[in-house]
Amino acid sequence: MNYFSSDFKLGILGGGQLGKMLLYDTRKFDIHTVVMDPSEDAPCRIGCNEFVQGDLMDFDAVYDFGKKVDLLTIEIENVNVEALEKLEKEGLRIYPSPATLRTIQNKAKQKLFYIDHDIPTAPFRRFAYTSEIHTALRNESIDFPFVWKSARFGYDGRGVKVIRTYSDLEGLPDVECIAEDMIPFKNELAVIVARNSKGDMVTYPVVEMEFHPSANQVEYVICPARIAPEVAEKAQLIALKTSRAYGHTGLLAVEMFQTEDDRILVNEVAPRPHNSGHYSIEASYTSQFEQHLRAILGLPLGNAESKVGGIMVNLTGEEGHTGKVVYENMDTIMKMDGVTPHIYGKKETRPFRKMGHVTIVHKDIAKAREIAGKVKDTIRVVSV
Amino acid sequence: MNYFSSDFKLGILGGGQLGKMLLYDTRKFDIHTVVMDPSEDAPCRIGCNEFVQGDLMDFDAVYDFGKKVDLLTIEIENVNVEALEKLEKEGLRIYPSPATLRTIQNKAKQKLFYIDHDIPTAPFRRFAYTSEIHTALRNESIDFPFVWKSARFGYDGRGVKVIRTYSDLEGLPDVECIAEDMIPFKNELAVIVARNSKGDMVTYPVVEMEFHPSANQVEYVICPARIAPEVAEKAQLIALKTSRAYGHTGLLAVEMFQTEDDRILVNEVAPRPHNSGHYSIEASYTSQFEQHLRAILGLPLGNAESKVGGIMVNLTGEEGHTGKVVYENMDTIMKMDGVTPHIYGKKETRPFRKMGHVTIVHKDIAKAREIAGKVKDTIRVVSV
Numbered sequence A, B: 001m002n003y004f005s006s007d008f009k010l011g012i013l014g015g016g017q018l019g020k021m022l023l024y025d026t027r028k029f030d031i032h033t034v035v036m037d038p039s040e041d042a043p044c045r046i047g048c049n050e051f052v053q054g055d056l057m058d059f060d061a062v063y064d065f066g067k068k069v070d071l072l073t074i075e076i077e078n079v080n081v082e083a084l085e086k087l088e089k090e091g092l093r094i095y096p097s098p099a100t101l102r103t104i105q106n107k108a109k110q111k112l113f114y115i116d117h118d119i120p121t122a123p124f125r126r127f128a129y130t131s132e133i134h135t136a137l138r139n140e141s142i143d144f145p146f147v148w149k150s151a152r153f154g155y156d157g158r159g160v161k162v163i164r165t166y167s168d169l170e171g172l173p174d175v176e177c178i179a180e181d182m183i184p185f186k187n188e189l190a191v192i193v194a195r196n197s198k199g200d201m202v203t204y205p206v207v208e209m210e211f212h213p214s215a216n217q218v219e220y221v222i223c224p225a226r227i228a229p230e231v232a233e234k235a236q237l238i239a240l241k242t243s244r245a246y247g248h249t250g251l252l253a254v255e256m257f258q259t260e261d262d263r264i265l266v267n268e269v270a271p272r273p274h275n276s277g278h279y280s281i282e283a284s285y286t287s288q289f290e291q292h293l294r295a296i297l298g299l300p301l302g303n304a305e306s307k308v309g310g311i312m313v314n315l316t317g318e319e320g321h322t323g324k325v326v327y328e329n330m331d332t333i334m335k336m337d338g339v340t341p342h343i344y345g346k347k348e349t350r351p352f353r354k355m356g357h358v359t360i361v362h363k364d365i366a367k368a369r370e371i372a373g374k375v376k377d378t379i380r381v382v383s384v
Helices: A017-028 A059-067 A081-089 A098-105 A107-116 A132-138 A229-246 A288-296 A330-335 A365-378 B017-028 B059-066 B081-089 B098-105 B107-116 B132-138 B229-246 B288-296 B330-334 B365-378
Strands: A009-013 A032-037 A050-053 A071-074 A124-127 A146-150 A160-163 A177-181 A185-195 A201-203 A207-211 A218-223 A250-259 A264-270 A309-316 A323-328 A339-343 A354-362 A380-383 B009-013 B032-037 B050-053 B071-074 B124-127 B146-150 B160-163 B177-181 B185-195 B201-203 B207-211 B218-223 B250-259 B264-270 B309-316 B323-328 B339-343 B354-362 B380-383
Touching (some): A009 A017, A098 A107, A098 A264, A124 A132, A132 A177, A185 A229, A185 A264, A201 A229, A229 A264, A323 A354, B032 B059, B071 B288, B132 B177, B185 B288, B201 B229, B218 B365, B229 B250, B330 B339
Parallel strands (some): A009 A032
Antiparallel strands (some): A185 A207, A309 A354, B146 B177, B185 B201
16 A cells, blocks of 8 residues: 555544644655544644544444545544444554453553553452442452542543542442552553554654642653663563554553662553653654654654753633633743744633643753753743 | 744744744644734645735735734745835834845845955856846956856856856846856855844854755755864854844844855845754754744744754655656655654645755764665655
């Protein structure tokens, strides 16, 4: 198949910021794209060749969309897997595979997958309903404290809660869930692995999420992570093992904990370009988006090493501001060395909504971290 | 003016590959773009917010287009300047300025501009018609050999001819032209200068055009140029002086000759992103396209230094091939370290047509040059 011509059509389910950044590289390679998203104002509306407005969870919408394209990928996991399974049976290449999506969409299944494949993960118990946790606590088969996680649609902090007492359980939805041991960790790390349809693999360097000292929120993604080389190597090997276990094609972002005693535990994965890899646009020889394309198209993988140190700061809507967005002090941050803002193009801001990100690159990662701190203190995402 | 919102509209005259690459960065900054191009299949058709099909040389088309936007830039010089002058009088910000475009559109005027501003350039004579050259030769006010250049629309090698005998003059159009001394030079260099509307300036490193040993065609653009630091500094100073002389806002690509005795002579300029700056997408802290946006929007200029060495190879249509394009051996070049192909998206190839380019980056520029040679020997742009 000659991808570099207009005969081939790549379908992308989801038209948000990840898709938008993927489209920079489909344009670079002149690959014809067809995007489906429920929103008529989706960031991908511009930059794709064809746009279809449709519900990603609707069987018919996803199935009909799949019939239009030669290869299908996603930029969001929450899509109708039944439709994908039917399309796959009918011969469509879909990366990530519907089987992988089915496992990942359910956190309990995903955790069991790690157990089955001997991939280290924090101990947990699975419950068909949150209410069953009470029984388990009474039987002393689990103890406080633990982390409650809804099995489904629990991404981005929603559907996760630390439970220290019975009262913390109040108000939780009565759904399939897990109760995970609280393991003290010193770092939250991530490794992106790319694997193409021929089985070639490369890993990006380990990145580190630096948290705000009081608010429990990632402030900086730092590449490379400031960890010992042997810990980094262990994290990369576990990420490779995880990608192989899924028989994955495309990018797999593996989120992990580094425990106090330097064990690595897999937390969860995303089978696509990921927030933890945005730094790669400016810092890496091959950006995660180009790499995802190379992987799913069966092209040779690119060099995943970095040209320079990279740090990413998420631009999230400030608290107390809802409405038409304004980015304050953009001029000031753009004066700083190695600073590139990315604005996703969402018209309305809301507290904590991801509106964009800023990358800071520098040969010296300590200097990049210093500039990143200034960026964080300067830029404001507010409403008019 | 808050550019990072949908209220502001940036107009771009021309929708070719330069515009297409500029749009990666307008998308990154979420700047609303309106593009005009005569071709309905223009590469910019995808990636802009609004597309207008129109003749860039037509007064009404350009004037009406200018009325739709808040700021106007170009990706090609051959546009109707009278319309731009009227728009400028009516208050529209236009970068490059109509006055600069008027000078640059006419090679004789452009050369006189360098004389007037004490910018070194090869000696020349100006003629209202090619036929007047015969008289000058008979009067011995000029001698063979010389370079004949049509004053208008003589870009990209067309409208330029080396004249060694009377017979070389045969068949040339009888138009306004110049006869330029043939100066032996050892290198063809280029420097891109960015100047924003506040007068801040930065220069990119000097790049070197490496020619094919027999065919008189640029094969590689190499950054940094393999020249002595004092020559590089002289070239950068002359480029800065040229940008200041034009009172220019935006990018100015200054093409120069390094003579056998290390003088620097300005050949011609392009007031926009330029082929000699394509390497910057992968190699520089700030790509030339982002820099052009920063400059025309009056934003702080970015770091113009390189992260790594960069080489660009143009992908041009092979001789003997006209029709639907195919890129042969793309897989092979994509296996090589630090190689990124850019495909412009033109459906039909023709001999020598610019269809794309390939960037090769490496910390070691000698290694990059070695890989670039392999890329050049491997990739083929042919018809089906």
